[in-house]
Amino acid sequence: MPENKFYDYLIVGQGLAGSLLAWRLINHGKSVLVLDDGHASASSMVAAGVINPLAGKRFNHAPQIHDWLEYVETTYTQLAQQAKEPFLQWVDMLRLFHTPEQQRFYARLPGQEAIGNLLGGSFPPNQPPQPVQAPLGGFTQHRTGFVRLPALLHFLARWLREHQALHITTVNHEALEISTERVCYGGFQAGGVVFCDGYRSMHSPWFGYLPFAPDQGEILTLAQKPGIDAGQLPDKIINGAQWLLPIDNGMFRLGSTHNHNIQNHQPAREGTEKLLQGMSALLNSPQLLQLVRSEAGVRPATSDRQPFLGTHPSQPRAHIFNGFGAHGSLMIPWYSEQMCRWLIDHQPLPETADIARHGNEVA
Ligand SMILES: Cc1cc2nc3c(=O)[nH]c(=O)nc-3n(C[C@H](O)[C@H](O)[C@H](O)COP(=O)(O)OP(=O)(O)OC[C@H]3O[C@@H](n4cnc5c(N)ncnc54)[C@H](O)[C@@H]3O)c2cc1C
Known part of the structure; x- marks a missing residue:
């Protein structure tokens, strides 16, 4: 992996969230390096990948449900065409x-x-x-249906390697420097870092203040x-x-x-x-x-059952894309597109998912 290259983004975590976000950013022409510890704590590798738009004992649905389902269909189908293997099964x-x-x-x-x-x-x-x-x-x-998540993550790991965009390492928070000019980690430099590290973000010096559950x-x-x-x-x-x-x-x-x-x-x-x-x-x-x-x-569930998307209140180079709880397969395709638009074009995030709802508390 070229250490002198300046990336647009480092992404911590190659679960479903980090993988789909990296895939979209690269498809938008951004340079990305995903840092993952070999799925040591990936809930995506354990999950059944079930998609259920009326989850919960009251059979409630989210207002964005049809957008989520449209992105489920288009995203996993496009990936299946690229991989020549099916990932989504209705x-x-x-x-x-x-x-x-x-x-x-x-x-x-x-x-x-x-x-x-x-x-x-x-x-x-x-x-x-x-x-x-x-x-x-x-x-x-x-x-309703399911996504073959381990097969999808293995394919995306191969795809990221082909794009020189995956490095296997355990990110030590103390060695990650985030300054006003850049982000540095072990010889890699970037314009920003996005934490897609699942529940372990609750121990992060930057995002540990968010109410993970x-x-x-x-x-x-x-x-x-x-x-x-x-x-x-x-x-x-x-x-x-x-x-x-x-x-x-x-x-x-x-x-x-x-x-x-x-x-x-x-x-x-x-x-x-x-x-x-x-x-x-x-x-x-x-x-x-x-x-x-x-x-x-x-x-990686949250106290209000809404995901965590956005930028740290006082550190504009630190971002988070996380908190998908028990419904990552359904939600991550649509939210990864919203996160891309936020990072690249500063388009506003959905209010219910924006971490700004949790104010400016800093750990
Ligand atoms: C038993 C079970 C069943 C589930 N069933 C379903 C289901 O049917 N349908 C559904 O949609 N969802 C289900 N889920 C939830 C689903 O797993 C999540 O919504 C989704 O996969 C979360 O993806 P993620 O990428 O945010 O996190 P993760 O998949 O946890 O990925 C985080 C990645 O970051 C890595 N990482 C963390 N810290 C570091 C570090 N410091 N350095 C390097 N790498 C790091 C981890 O090892 C991992 O690879 C289930 C979960 C469980 C536990």
Whole structure:
């Protein structure tokens, strides 16, 4: 990597946020160097990549949902064409009510014009169109699916290397100098630095003042036992008290737990047991799946559940693109475009995401 080159931006982190931001900036003609520690704490490498525009137990949607979905389609499709391998897979989702309250939340939905195309029909208790247990009934959702995140990040790492734009290192904050003229790190110089370092930004001297709410989660990978009839297991995403995602070749992901009190990447036996118990309440034939592996990661979540985009209040060369919580696959394609416009053209950021909402507190 040429050390005497002056980059437009250093980006810390090659998770989904840093990767898509770097890809867009390079496509806009900017010179970028991504510094990543080999995905040591990448929640993007653990995530199932599920896209669900009506997430949450009340089935609420964000006002920008159609913009987000349009960018999901165009961004991952363009990347798939470049890579000649598919990353995005649309799959309908069966939403199973797990409290009577949810039946009332659902009753409000069909009248809402903005989300009409996201809803399939409902089904009565115990009559789901998939081999699952649905004692309270549920409904079908469209425009749901998943992104094959590890394959996408491996492709983008290769693409960045081809552009001499990826360097594997652990960034030590104390060795990163940000002055009024430039940013320097280990011989690399740049006009600015963008932190896309996931939940570890909460320990940053520049952005540690932001209200991060890291959310550790466990997730399982399961395989269908050999020789069984595939019709005995779902081929749609099943979302009840927890969710089951059919991926390729008889493999499934089952998720996920939430824990705001720990920040490690070690799956614990209790988490695995909790998920397997939940699966028994979800499927008609849970014994047809066997555990392949358990994984854990930390979601870079925020206290107001909105992302962190913007520039440090007193250090104009330090920027952040982070805080995508449990919904990075859905949100990062659109927000990475907004962040590019902010960095390159100073176009205003969406107010709900701009870190200016948290004032000028400096750590
Ligand atoms: C169990 C689980 C399930 C999930 N399921 C889904 C899902 O189904 N759908 C969905 O959309 N989202 C899901 N998520 C959330 C998703 O992972 C995030 O929204 C998204 O991937 C965050 O991407 P990021 O790039 O901001 O952070 P990360 O992916 O965490 O990337 C940060 C990168 O920076 C690197 N880094 C950090 N500090 C340094 C440093 N000092 N020096 C060098 N490198 C550094 C890290 O190693 C990592 O590579 C899930 C998360 C978990 C944990």
